[in-house]
Amino acid sequence: MKTITSLMNFLKKLASYFYPIKVHEIPSKRSGAIEVTLVNGKLVIDSENANYSYGSLQKILKKGLLLFDKNKLQQCKNILVLGVAGGSVIETLQDDFNLIDAKITGIEIDETVLNIAKKYFKIDKKPNVTLLIADAFHFIKTSNEIYDLIIIDIFNDQNMPKELFTDVFWNHIHRILSTNGLCLFNSIPTSFTTNTKNKVLAQFLKSLFRQVRRKQIEINELFVLEK
Ligand SMILES: C[S@@+](CC[C@H](N)C(=O)[O-])C[C@H]1O[C@@H](n2cnc3c(N)ncnc32)[C@H](O)[C@@H]1O
Helix, strand or coil: CCCHHHHHHHHHHHHHHCEEEEEEEEECCCCCEEEEECCCCCCEEECCEEECCCCHHEEEEHHHCCCHHHHHHHHCCEEEEEEECCCHHHHHHHCCCCCCCCCEEEEEHHHHHHHHHHHHHHHHHHCCCCEECCHHHHHHHCCCCCCEEECCCCCEEECCCCCHHHHHHHHHHHHHHEEEEEEEEEEECHHHHHHHHHHHHHHHHHHHHHHEEEEEEEEEEEEEECC
């Protein structure tokens, strides 16, 4: 029986190099349907209209992290991830940047997504990772902990909440970031409006951070910030 299951899994993995294979689908109030799909032998999470975790998003965030000085990044001891989904950036931090001893706190608002992350990606079994079901915007207002690296990757399907573009939000991010701390903000300027919002935000961030870089990677625009 075990041999047949292993053989079936192997064949599915092989087939996923030719076409995506849906493994799980669950409705989510915030993100439409959440799907776990096998693509090129690896599981990814998609919301109704966007790649939510692993796959191309993981590659994009890794490219963003590579824009920081490697030594500075590897000195980060306390890391905050706002918007966890399946936790692909947590995997990247630990596996590709060797941040295995750093304390990582992940904040995710959608319990449905987090349950998928636990079931399919064993995100809760990773060392030094604490996952909280909470609203990131509330969390940062009330947090007094100081972080060396903050990754902001908050979407509801394709939409970025309006709070991401407020001074209040960024003042709090700045407050809980350590001296010389690093921050990566993932944005997707899908329309003229978000493009304009990003421009206005960049101006404001220049008044808060020592260094503000905007990098276009595929359709994403990453803000690479240093305090
Ligand atoms: C693109 S996914 C995050 C991907 C993740 N960073 C990774 O590396 O795999 C965006 C996530 O933001 C979450 N989200 C949306 N609004 C939120 C909020 N107010 N607080 C916390 N998480 C939120 C969504 O539920 C979704 O899981």
